[in-house]
Amino acid sequence: MATNEPADFHAIYNGLVADVRSEYLSSSQTFPWIVGFSGGKDSTLVAHLVFSALLDVSPSRQIRPVHIVANDTLVESPLVSAHLHQSLQEIRNAADTLKLPITVATTTPKDEHTFWVLLIGKGYPSPNSQMRWCTDRLKIQPTSNYIRNQVAACGSAIILLGVRRDESEARRKRIDSYGNGMDSRLHPHKDLQGAFVYRPIVDLSTDHVWEILASHEPPWGGTHDRLIKLYRDAAGGECPIVLSQEDAPGCGTNSSRFGCWTCTVVEKDKSLQGFVDSGNRQYSPLIEFRDWLREIRNDPTLRQGRRRNGKITVINDKLIPGPFTLDARRMILERLLQTQQAYGDTLITEHEIDTIQRIWVNDLLAMNTPGDDA
Template structure:
């Protein structure tokens, strides 16, 4: 179907709107939520070009490009994220732009592996999606809060679009006050600016295909990632109402360990596109999902000692047993050898051993035989 609207005119209007907002008579910094996907890349591209178009005397507002690495991102995606953030940072320094970059990560004791292998949390699902808050919301929110405290207020630029999905359209409409800036629902001192909210997907791809990034190179690698994965990025998430965007049934880039989705279609896409080395990651993820509700691998009591029975009389098991956690750990270490990928860092390993040691001491007083069995499993 032939498109009737003028994409160039729409982009020009967005540029003018951005410039007008940047020139407002205050010094509140901009923070761009950068996921490395198409929409946040477009926003970053337009902001970078806007800064370059201004004389140095008018570049009065600091811009922060903030990305998030959950530490279990899909390998090709996190590689693109880290490389592109580095390219943006280096170019900003070369052009003397007031732009800095930051990659946020979960607090060491709240990483995926520390929670699953250390504390025995079952892999997340739709009813117990513990990962999004700990691994995505909290790290980025901490950075935003720090800047808001320092500056009095910040403006968060998000690459969300009304036409992205029905869910996204409802979210945009729910928090749209008719003004350019909207107050963030959860973060004090944070205003939200959605510059590309009215763009269609075709507009985004047309721009990225025709325009090279102002920090150098091209957008071809990003386009290739989407082509190979047949997916989209898990967006930057800074509030729990956006959590459904993370781990949906669509083919989105995200954590390779994600068990919220039934199938990781983006990682499957990479394997089908020739990245066979990621096949074992898919197998491990499927195995992790398969043991989630295995009663033999779950404790009867929760970590606080309680036994949980729902109002309907359903027994809810507690965390993985220490033996099951040791099994997951050993399989993960073997997976690292198989793939040649570093999948867990030594700080996480140290924290896991500390948690195990604490629990083993507690069990030693009650069940010495169980402790000997755990040590065999390790």
């Protein structure tokens, strides 16, 4: 721990660790903690505080299990994904060595709900702000299912999130509107029955977060230098852990851009462009593909007239097109494979391609699939 830091930040940090330790030892100690970990600055600080607090708890009192859970959409920005998985492995190794009650887990979308299977297989149009189908299937469902499993096994669970009032006025109003749940630090999760939310850094400013990270080495070893460089090179913020549609506006916005490299919700991917401008030119093909994918979304010649459930949608006498045509889907896959070759690493798996081709065969036999709503 640094000794030359300003006294106020030293006191703030120690106070945060003490608060987390106190909450860990509270009367709800039988309920597991689930730390939502995106690898960004805020969730990293929460994981840092939890790990440090556990080190201050005697082994005999380390009863409450802690789950550090990341969500991998399988189309994460490559540099961010590498940082995320490296951080998770560092936390896992240290927790195992120190015999701390920490489980490190990564949630992923179901095979039939990956980005490529839905977009290229079923023809879902490239996401935009009006039809952001990706958030629920890639982010909300996988992590929510993990939490529900813990609630079912233990009767309840407490989710630790790195949300802060300082992030935006909308965030401030939303946080201030929450009532208290089991005690003063907790409130019930709006959508996950039996789950409660705890926000250890809710009152910190962005400057406080960076000062603490810069002046305190992570308790699992190493430094936070890789994280700091990631932000400096990307010129953007991270997409947060998303557990409900209420949180979804933070995913795919100009202010939160450490997210999917395929994100077509934003007009331009500033973070990926920031990586390229910082010398990582290997990501240029990804930017070109994303921009093209966004451009073709509203080309009527590439869209079917009917939705996958067979219905025709007309709003204000205007036909709302359905999914991409089979020819368009073949074209997208071909261009993605060309991009993958230019990039030099896997962007779509063989398993996904097999799944896509099975969907195509079924669509040729019967173009309408009951139950789909794209």
